Amino acid sequence: MRPHSRYFLLKEDVKAGAWFLGDPLDALGQKVEDIWAFTEGRPVQAQGRLKIPVIEPGLRLEFSAAGVGATPIVHVRVATVLAELAPEDVQLIPVEVEGCPDQFLMLVATKLVRCIDETASREVQRYGPDDGRPEKLGQYQSVAGMRIDPAQVGDAKVFRTWGWTIALVVSEDIKNSLERAKIEGATFEEV
Known part of the structure; x- marks a missing residue:
């Protein structure tokens, strides 16, 4: 672990007038069968x-969360930063954004890290046996005010959090590089 490491949720900065992207479609124009596969940390x-x-x-964002799965779709400028700083942590899949000539890629975080600090987070709820979701037993039903334990992260710079994979987390150096590049559409929240 890097000393004094800080980590941040990377989310779309939702603004009025910005475009809204739908769920990914396959080459035949059909919805991808498992949209959640892109956010499972593998x-x-x-x-x-x-x-x-x-x-x-609307306004084309360089970082967008597409569809109900909130799959990250990034401009080639974002993809370049991630490929340079965290090549082992990301899979970048070229996509065609309807009516857009610019090059965009789907960002898939390939690491899943068990690091949510339940005592430091504001509130966590886990799926229990009475929730009727046996496939989710022990995973998080909700996490509010999420905090992570940096000691559990290892060398990952881009990752999903085990049990709460909707969270996309990046290291401080990734955050700083994206901010320096003035990426449109990205917002960060320290965890």
Whole structure:
């Protein structure tokens, strides 16, 4: 672990007038069967070139969360930073964004880290036996005010959190590089 490491949730900075992207589609224009596979913290097998529909036209963001799975879609400028600083932590899959000539890629964090600090987080709730979701037993049902234990992260710079994979976490050096590049659409929250 790097001493005094800080980590941040990387999220879309939702603004009025910005585009809204839909769920990924396969090469035939059908919804991808398992949209959640892109946020599970492991590499994925892409079946042909994926297409991303624009549900609401507007300002094109360089970091967007597409569809209900909030799959990160990033401009090539973002992908370049991530590929340089965290090549072992990311899978970048070229996608075609409807009506957009710019090069965009889907960002898949390939590491899953068990690091949520339950005592430091504001509130955590886990799935129990009475919740009717046996496949989620022990995983987080909700996490508010999430904090992580940096000692558990190891050398990961981009990762998903075990049990709460909707959280996409980046290291401080990734955050700083994206901020220096003035990436449109990204916001950071320290965890």
